[in-house]
Amino acid sequence: MVETVHAGVLETAFERSGDPAGPPVVLLHGFPYDVRAYDRVAARLAERGAHVIVPYLRGYGPTRFLDDATMRSGQQAALAQDLLDLLAALDLAPAVLAGYDWGGRAACIAAMLEPERVAGLVTVDGYNVQDLARAAQPAEPEQERHRWYQYYLHGERGRTGLERHRREFARVLWREWSPEWAFSDEEFDATAPSFDNPDFVDVVVHSYRHRYGLVDGDPAYAQLEARIAQLPPVRVPTVVVDATRDGLGPPPDPAEHRLHFPHLVANPQLSVGHATPQEAPRLFADAVALLRF
Numbered sequence: 001m002v003e004t005v006h007a008g009v010l011e012t013a014f015e016r017s018g019d020p021a022g023p024p025v026v027l028l029h030g031f032p033y034d035v036r037a038y039d040r041v042a043a044r045l046a047e048r049g050a051h052v053i054v055p056y057l058r059g060y061g062p063t064r065f066l067d068d069a070t071m072r073s074g075q076q077a078a079l080a081q082d083l084l085d086l087l088a089a090l091d092l093a094p095a096v097l098a099g100y101d102w103g104g105r106a107a108c109i110a111a112m113l114e115p116e117r118v119a120g121l122v123t124v125d126g127y128n129v130q131d132l133a134r135a136a137q138p139a140e141p142e143q144e145r146h147r148w149y150q151y152y153l154h155g156e157r158g159r160t161g162l163e164r165h166r167r168e169f170a171r172v173l174w175r176e177w178s179p180e181w182a183f184s185d186e187e188f189d190a191t192a193p194s195f196d197n198p199d200f201v202d203v204v205v206h207s208y209r210h211r212y213g214l215v216d217g218d219p220a221y222a223q224l225e226a227r228i229a230q231l232p233p234v235r236v237p238t239v240v241v242d243a244t245r246d247g248l249g250p251p252p253d254p255a256e257h258r259l260h261f262p263h264l265v266a267n268p269q270l271s272v273g274h275a276t277p278q279e280a281p282r283l284f285a286d287a288v289a290l291l292r293f
Helices: 035-047 076-089 102-113 141-146 148-152 156-164 166-177 185-196 200-210 219-228 254-260 281-289
Strands: 002-007 010-018 024-028 051-055 095-099 118-124 238-243 264-266
Touching: 002 076, 010 035, 010 076, 024 035, 024 076, 024 102, 035 051, 035 185, 035 281, 051 076, 076 102, 076 219, 095 102, 095 281, 102 118, 102 219, 118 281, 148 156, 156 166, 156 200, 166 185, 185 200, 238 281
Parallel strands: 024 051, 024 095, 095 118, 118 238, 238 264
Antiparallel strands: 002 010, 010 051
16 A cells, blocks of 8 residues: 655655564665565565565655656755655654665665664665766776666657657666566566656656766755765665676675775675565565664
């Protein structure tokens, strides 16, 4: 059942399971996925006594902006602030945060900025914080090749392509990023309606343009972005899950994880692709449980 709550600039939609009196765990999806990525993870954590919240990020599913005038930003500071606003609106803090892709970025930054509100962090592939000051520096050609979808969205042809072919675009990325995951049509079709959100295209396009300095961010998040730009470590207990079959490329070296997460609890290596919680729900739930919520 979908619930909603006023949280900052959003009417955030979320699903809840487990014991409301249990320790809170917030599970955050990425692009282009939605809350269905956590169905089996949430069920396992609820069985262990957790109070599980799975929100739809801005631009996805039933989540809506409260004001038509609010910039449809997809920048990292906006995602993190949305998460902090949700924690406050539901009075969840301190909560365990777990996420991948966009959701992992929001979780890392929220834990970085307000560690007192975070009991622990699970992040796929480590420190998912964008170093915007170095965004214009090219990576190795092999890594650049995997980023075609980002460069496609830098132009209006890409925006129009995403607008017209939301499902087809997402399905291509699912296949490329999780080459060994034989997801069914039913699994994809369960998520695809989330891309019909009226703000989906604007939020996604802004995200992939802002991270390269091609467009300005929302001025409302300028101070947050300035704090994030210092790239401070995340000082809450952290489990870094490395997806070793991710079609976007290999995870960082474990030594890099230790630099960013001084309280690293564990670093499990999972032989799965980008959609880690959906591909390996038992192992992902086990990773969350390592924080002993």
